[in-house]
Amino acid sequence: MLTIYTLIPVSCLVAAIVAGLGGHIIGRTATHRVAITGVAISFVLSVYVLFDVLQGNYFDGMLYTWGTSGFLTFQIGFLIDELSAGMAVVVTFVSLMVHIYTIGYMHDDPGYQRFFSYIALFTFAMLMLVMSNNFLQLFFGWEGVGVVSYLLIGFWFDRDSAIHANMKAFLVNRIGDFGFILAIAAIVYVFSSLNYSDVFSQAASVENMTVEAFEGVNWKWLTIISLLLFVGAMGKSAQVPLHVWLPDSMEGPTPISALIHAATMVTAGIFMVARMSPLFEFSEVALTVVVTIGAITALFMALIGLVQNDIKRIVAYSTLSQLGYMTVALGVSAYAAGIFHLTTHAFFKALLFLAAGSVIVALHHQQDIRHMGGLKKIMPITYWTALVGSLALAGLPPFAGFFSKDTIIEAVHASQLPGSGFALFAVSIGVFVTALYSFRMLFIVFHGKPRMSEDELAHANESPWVITLPLVVLAVPSVIFGAIFAVPMLYGEFYDQSIFVLSQHDTLAHVGAGLAGQGGEISAWKIVLHGFITLPFWLAVAGIFVAWLLYIHRPEWPSLIQSRFKLLWQILDHKYGFDEFNEVVVASGTRGLGDVLWKFMDMYVIDGLVVNGLANSVRRISSRIRVIQSGFVYHYAFTMIIGLLLLITWFLIR
Numbered sequence: 088m089l090t091i092y093t094l095i096p097v098s099c100l101v102a103a104i105v106a107g108l109g110g111h112i113i114g115r116t117a118t119h120r121v122a123i124t125g126v127a128i129s130f131v132l133s134v135y136v137l138f139d140v141l142q143g144n145y146f147d148g149m150l151y152t153w154g155t156s157g158f159l160t161f162q163i164g165f166l167i168d169e170l171s172a173g174m175a176v177v178v179t180f181v182s183l184m185v186h187i188y189t190i191g192y193m194h195d196d197p198g199y200q201r202f203f204s205y206i207a208l209f210t211f212a213m214l215m216l217v218m219s220n221n222f223l224q225l226f227f228g229w230e231g232v233g234v235v236s237y238l239l240i241g242f243w244f245d246r247d248s249a250i251h252a253n254m255k256a257f258l259v260n261r262i263g264d265f266g267f268i269l270a271i272a273a274i275v276y277v278f279s280s281l282n283y284s285d286v287f288s289q290a291a292s293v294e295n296m297t298v299e300a301f302e303g304v305n306w307k308w309l310t311i312i313s314l315l316l317f318v319g320a321m322g323k324s325a326q327v328p329l330h331v332w333l334p335d336s337m338e339g340p341t342p343i344s345a346l347i348h349a350a351t352m353v354t355a356g357i358f359m360v361a362r363m364s365p366l367f368e369f370s371e372v373a374l375t376v377v378v379t380i381g382a383i384t385a386l387f388m389a390l391i392g393l394v395q396n397d398i399k400r401i402v403a404y405s406t407l408s409q410l411g412y413m414t415v416a417l418g419v420s421a422y423a424a425g426i427f428h429l430t431t432h433a434f435f436k437a438l439l440f441l442a443a444g445s446v447i448v449a450l451h452h453q454q455d456i457r458h459m460g461g462l463k464k465i466m467p468i469t470y471w472t473a474l475v476g477s478l479a480l481a482g483l484p485p486f487a488g489f490f491s492k493d494t495i496i497e498a499v500h501a502s503q504l505p506g507s508g509f510a511l512f513a514v515s516i517g518v519f520v521t522a523l524y525s526f527r528m529l530f531i532v533f534h535g536k537p538r539m540s541e542d543e544l545a546h547a548n549e550s551p552w553v554i555t556l557p558l559v560v561l562a563v564p565s566v567i568f569g570a571i572f573a574v575p576m577l578y579g580e581f582y583d584q585s586i587f588v589l590s591q592h593d594t595l596a597h598v599g600a601g602l603a604g605q606g607g608e609i610s611a612w613k614i615v616l617h618g619f620i621t622l623p624f625w626l627a628v629a630g631i632f633v634a635w636l637l638y639i640h641r642p643e644w645p646s647l648i649q650s651r652f653k654l655l656w657q658i659l660d661h662k663y664g665f666d667e668f669n670e671v672v673v674a675s676g677t678r679g680l681g682d683v684l685w686k687f688m689d690m691y692v693i694d695g696l697v698v699n700g701l702a703n704s705v706r707r708i709s710s711r712i713r714v715i716q717s718g719f720v721y722h723y724a725f726t727m728i729i730g731l732l733l734l735i736t737w738f739l740i741r
Contacts, residue, residue, distance in 0.1 A: 088136075088139070088144070088146065089146075089148070089150070089165075091132050091135065091136060092136065092146065092165045092167060092218070093150065093165075094128065094129075094132055095129050095132050095133055095136070095175060095179075095214055095218070096129070096211050096214035096215050096218065097211075098125045098126075098128040098129050098132075099125050099126055099129050099182075099207050099208070099210045099211035099214060100207075100208070100211040101125060102121050102122045102124065102125025102126065102203075102207040103122070103125075103204050103205075103207035103208035103211060104204075105118075105121045106118045106121055106122050106200055106201075106203045106204035106207060107200070107201065107204030107205075107208070110199075110200025110201070110203070110204060111200060115199050115200060118199065118200040118203050118204075119186070119189070119190050119199075119203055121203075122186055122203040122204070122206070122207045123183070123186045123187060125207055126179060126182050126183045126186050126207060126210055127183055129175075129179045129182075129210065129214065130176070130179035130180055130182075130183050133172065133175040133176045133178075133179050134176055136167060136172050136175065137169075137172040137173060137175070137176050140167060140168060140169055140172045141169070145167060145168050145584060146165060146166070146167040147164075147165075147166045147167070147168075147220050147283075147284055148164055148165065148220070149162045149163070149164040149220075150162075150163045150164050150165065151163055153223070158279055159275065159279075159280075159281065160281075161223050161281065162221055162223065162224075162281075162282070163223075163224055164219070164220045164221060164224065164282075165218045165219070165220055166218065166219065166220035166283060167218065168584050168585045169581055169582055169584060169585045170217075170358075170361065170362065170426065170582060170585035170586065171217050171218050171585075173426070173430070174217040174354075174358055174426075175214060175217055175218060177350055177429075177430050177433050178210060178213050178214060178217065178350045178351060179210065179214070180350075181345075181346065181349050181350035181433050181434070181437045181561075182206065182209075182210040182346060182350060182351070184437060184441070184557035184560060184561055185206060185342045185343075185345055185346045185437065185441075185557070186203070186206060186207075187553055187556065187557050188342055188345075188441050188444070188553065188554055188557040189202065189203065189206065189340075189342045190553045191448070191550065191551050191553035191554040192340065192341060192342055192444055192448060192554060193340060193342065196340075198242060198243075201242075202239075202242060202340065202342075202343075205235055205238050205239050205242070205343075206239070206342065206343065206346060208231075208235050209232060209235040209236070209239065209343075209346060209351055209352075210346075210351070211231070212228050212231030212232045212234075212235055213228065213231075213232055213350070213351040213352070213355065214228075215227060215228035215231065216228025216229055216231070216232065216355055216358075217358055220282065220283050220284070221281045221282045221283060222271045222274060222281045222282075222283075222286075223281050225359070226267070226268065226271060228355075229264070229267065229319070229323070229355060229359075230264065232323075232351055232352045232355055233257065233260050233264070233323075233352070236253075236256060236336070236343075236347055236351075236352050237253045237254075237256060237257045238253075239253075239339050239340075239343040239347070240252050240253035240256050240335075240336045240338060240339040240343070240347075241253030241254075241338070241339070242339050242340055242343065243338070243339075243340070246338065248338050249338040249339065251335070251338075252332075252335035252336060252337075252338040252339075253336075253338070253339075255331065255332050255335055256332035256333075256335065256336055259322060259329055259331060259332040260322045260323065260329075260332065261322075262318075262322055262329060263318055263319045263320070263321055263322015263323060263329055263356075264319060264322060265318075266314075266315045266316075266317075266318025266319050266321075266322075267315065267316065267318065267319025267322075269315045270312050270315035270316040270318075270319065273308065273311060273312045273315065274286055274312055277293055277296065277308050277312070278293070283362070286365075286366070287365040287366075287587070290309065290365045290366055290369060291369070293308060293309065294307070294309060294369045295307065296308045296309075298311070307369075307370060307372075309366055309369045309370050309373075310370040310372045310373055312366060313363070313366050313367045313370045313373035314370075314372075314373050314376060316359065316360065316363055316366070316367075317360065317373060317376065317377055317380075319356065319359070320355075320356030320357070320359055320360050320414075321356065321380065322356070323352060323353065323355045323356035323359075324353050324354070324355065324356030324357050324410050324413075324414065325353055325384075325406075325407055325410055326356075326380050326381065326384045326410065326411070326414055327380060327383050327384045327387065327388070328665065330384065330388065330407055330665075331662075331665050331666060331669055333348075333353065333403060333406065333407055334400055334403045334404060334407070334662075336348075336403070337397070337399040337400055337403050341399065341440060341441070341443065341444030341447060342441075342444065344399060344402075344403070344440050344444075345436070345437045345440035345441050345444070346437075348402070348403065348406040348436055348437075348440060349432070349433045349434075349436045349437035349440065350433045350437065353406065353410055354429050354433070357410065357413045357414065357417065357425055357426070357429050358426070358429070360377070360414075360417045360422075360425075361417060361422040361425060361426050361586060362585075364420075364422050364586050364587045364588065365587040367417075368420065368587055368588060368589045368592060369589075371504065371505075374418050374419070374420065374504055374592075375418070375504055375505045375506045376418075377414060377415075377417055377418035378414075378415050378417075378418025378419055378499075378502075378504060378506045378507060378510050379418070379506040379509065379510070380414060380418075381410075381411045381412070381413070381414025381415035381416075381417070381418055381510070382411065382415055382506070382509055382510035382512075382513035382514065383411070383513070384407060384408070384410060384411030384414065385408050385409075385411025385412050385414075385415060385513050385514055385517045386408075386411070386513035386514075386516055386517050386520070387663065388404050388407035388408045388411060389404070389405075389407075389408035389517045389520040389521055389524065390520055390659055391404050391659050391662055391663075392404035392405055392408065392520070392521075392524040393520065393523060393524045393527070393659065394656060394659045394660050395524075396455050396456055396457055397454050397455060397456075398443045398446065398447070398454050398455075398456050398459075398528065398532065399440070399443055399447075399454060401456070401524060401527075401528050402436070402439050402440055402443055402528075404524075405436070405439070405480060405521070405524070405525065406436060408517060408520075408521060409428070409432050409436070409480075409521075411513075411514075411517075412428055412492060412495050412514060412517070413425040413428050413429055413432070413495075415495060415499060415510050415513075415514055416428060416495045416498060416499075418504065418506070418510070419498050419499050419501075419502035419504055419507060419510070419592075419594050420502075420504075420588050420589070420592035420593065420594055421494070421495060421498035421499075421594050421595050422582070422586045422588065423576060423577055423581070423582045423586060423595060424491060424494045424495050424498055424577060424595060425495070426576075426582070426586075427490070427491045427494070427572075427573070427576050427577055428488075428491035428492060428494075428495060430491075430568070431479065431487035431488050431490070431491045431564075431565070431568055431569055432488070432491070434479075434487060434561055434564040434565045434568060435475070435476045435479035435480055435486075435487065435488055435561075435565040436476075436480070437561055438472060438473075438475065438476040438479075438558060438561040438562055438565055439473065439476040439477070439480065441554070441557055441558055441561070442469050442472055442473040442476060442558055443473075444554070445466065445469040445550040445554050445555065445558065446459065446462065446466065446469060446532060448550055448554065449462070449465070449466060449469075449547045449548060449549070449550060450539060450543050450547055451543060451546070453539065453543060456528060456531045456532050457531070457538065458538055458539050458540075458543075459531065459532045459537075459538060459539060460531065460532065460533075460534070460535045460536055460537045460538040460539070461533070461534070461535060461536055461537035461538075462532060462533045462537075462547065463533040463534060465547050465548060465549065466533075466547070466548070466549045466550070467549065468549055468550075468555045468558065468559065469549065469550060469555065469558065470533045471562075472555075472558040472559060472561070472562045473529060473532075473533070474529065475562040475565050475566060476561075476562070476565055477525045477526060477528075477529050479565045479566070480521060480525045481518075481521055481522040481525055481526070481627045481630065481631065482518060482521070482522075482623060482624075482627050483624070483627055483628075484614075484615040484618045484619065484624070485566075485569065485570050485611075485615050486565060486566055486569065487564065487565050487566065487567070487568040487569035487570075488565075488569070489569060489615075489618060490569030490570070490573040490577070490611075490614060491569065491573075492518070492623070493614075493618055493621065493623055493624075494573070494577055494595070494598065495514065496511070496514050496515060496518070496621075496623050497598040497601075497621075498594040498595055498597075498598055499511045499514060499594075501594040501597040501598055502592075502594050504592075515622060515623060515626065516626075518623045518626040518627050518630070519626040519627070519629055519630040520630065521627075521630065522626070522627040522628075522629070522630025522631050522634070523630040523631075523633055523634050524634075525634075526630070526631045526634035526635070526638075527634045527637070527638055529634075530634055530635065530638040530639050531638055534638075534639055535638070535639065535642065569611075570611040570615075571611075573611055573614060574609050574610060574611060574614075577595060577599070578595065578598075578599040578602070578609050602614060602617060
């Protein structure tokens with residue numbers, strides 16, 4: 088089985104190398120065949136491994152030792168359990184759909200082979216991350232997805248906006264990664280190991296181990312480690328205030344937007360916190376921070392989605408909001424619900440991004456929804472699949488998003504953690520806002536009168552099968568996945584070997600007990616029936632109704648509302664000023680600091696005092712000493728006598 092485990096990431100790596108180094112030799116068709124075959128092999132093997140794990144066959148072992156330093160061993164190895172195997176299936180499945188879709192979307196792009204190489208490499212890095220059994224390999228995969236996302240966001244490097252976006256993503260993630268690497272350093276200090284099994288087995292024994300952070304103020308090491316780990320997760324999974332890079336990542340081609348937002352980079356932080364549950368569970372301070380940041384992200388990013396007009400940015404802010412829901416689930420110790428929402432979200436979010444790309448291709452890369460409309464009859468497959476994705480995103484039963492999102496809200500309601508009250512308010516209101524902005528996009532793009540130019544309308548037609556096939560395939564799990572897997576993954580023993588939850592934090596057990604009733608069993612049917620009588624369902628219905636009212640029945644009302652609430656609209660349109668703050672304070676401050684370091688530290692201190700100063704000092708001293716080098720023997724004899732007298736005098740005085 089170790090060979091199979093190794094082939095899962097390596098097949099993607101081989102495909103990336105062949106496409107990247109030999110793509111110009113073998114041609115475009117052979118390149119996408121190699122890349123798709125590599126990812127398809129990974130997907131098939133991941134499914135096989137998942138079924139093997141469900142039979143009780145786990146693996147936690149070393150592949151090889153990379154190096155040793157004192158007591159510390161750096162290893163490459165795999166941890167194969169329900170969490171890693173399930174994530175591998177999701178990552179490879181969505182990546183496979185994106186690879187197929189790319190054939191149609193990037194058909195005429197001159198960087199065709201390079202793009203396939205990048206997305207295969209992206210999949211490899213994510214697989215190394217989720218399958219790791221130690222922090223060294225985790226960090227390798229973590230940085231790998233960061234580097235490849237930089238390459239993909241700036242894929243069209245002739246655009247200034249793309250270069251700005253990929254640099255922004257890279258630098259913002261460095262902030263999170265700084266916290267992440269500090270956490271790893273603290274783990275080595277406290278646990279003297281980088282292996283998950285060693286660290287997790289000692290977590291309970293060091294629960295009360297503290298360090299004096301300030302005079303008279305002691306902090307628990309597990310709290311420090313958990314908070315630093317979460318800083319890393321905030322960068323990768325785009326939580327406020329480290330979220331600013333994600334909307335700008337839309338500068339990359341649509342297939343990579345789908346891959347980043349659905350199954351790879353942004354889900355890395357959610358996966359990591361769930362994997363680190365044995366550490367987070369012993370720090371209520373860290374859990375409180377997690378749930379609060381997640382709640383802020385879920386609500387406030389959803390509100391921005393209401394005023395966006397770029398079709399991809401609407402879906403991007405949807406991703407930010409849904410990542411907030413996942414983070415809230417992690418904060419209330421409903422790790423299984425967070426991972427389940429990650430999984431369902433991967434399906435319907437990839438579907439929505441690829442549907443948006445289908446529209447963009449049909450309208451010759453028009454992305455402003457105000458210049459769309461009436462596409463329902465022209466693009467029926469894209470429309471119906473986008474409708475499925477929107478219903479799943481809104482969380483209506485029995486779509487997959489309903490099972491995961493409602494469970495998160497129920498878990499927050501059951502939590503006694505500080506901050507859970509605010510989180511409940513945020514995720515509940517977020518349901519209404521999510522339904523409103525998702526159906527706003529659907530109604531404006533596909534319903535009403537066409538608002539595009541006559542030329543765009545004349546050439547608009549349904550996308551080719553390489554684009555529509557992935558849409559149809561992704562629509563299937565967006566509908567049925569929740570009903571099939573919700574019970575075992577949320578309330579069963581699916582994650583018992585992968586996720587650790589203290590009994591006093593087990594909110595999902597409380598939710599499950601309420602659903603089961605007296606002596607009953609939980610079923611998908613019970614969950615659906617319960618959903619119809621809960622507040623989130625009616626909030627979602629209200630959001631869809633308001634979207635219909637504003638954008639179908641009374642399309643003149645949105646402009647009136649905008650003029651009436653102009654200040655609020657401007658705040659949302661400016662994204663609460665985060666971009667301006669980053670540009671004026673963070674970016675300008677960093678550039679200013681760089682100028683100071685350059686002009687003072689580099690030019691004056693290093694070049695002026697250290698390098699040139701040392702040289703000038705030697706030159707000045709040499710010029711003084713040079714005068715005594717006369718060439719006369721009696722001068723040298725006199726100097727030797729004076730030196731000898733000074734030495735004798737010094738010895739006598741001593």
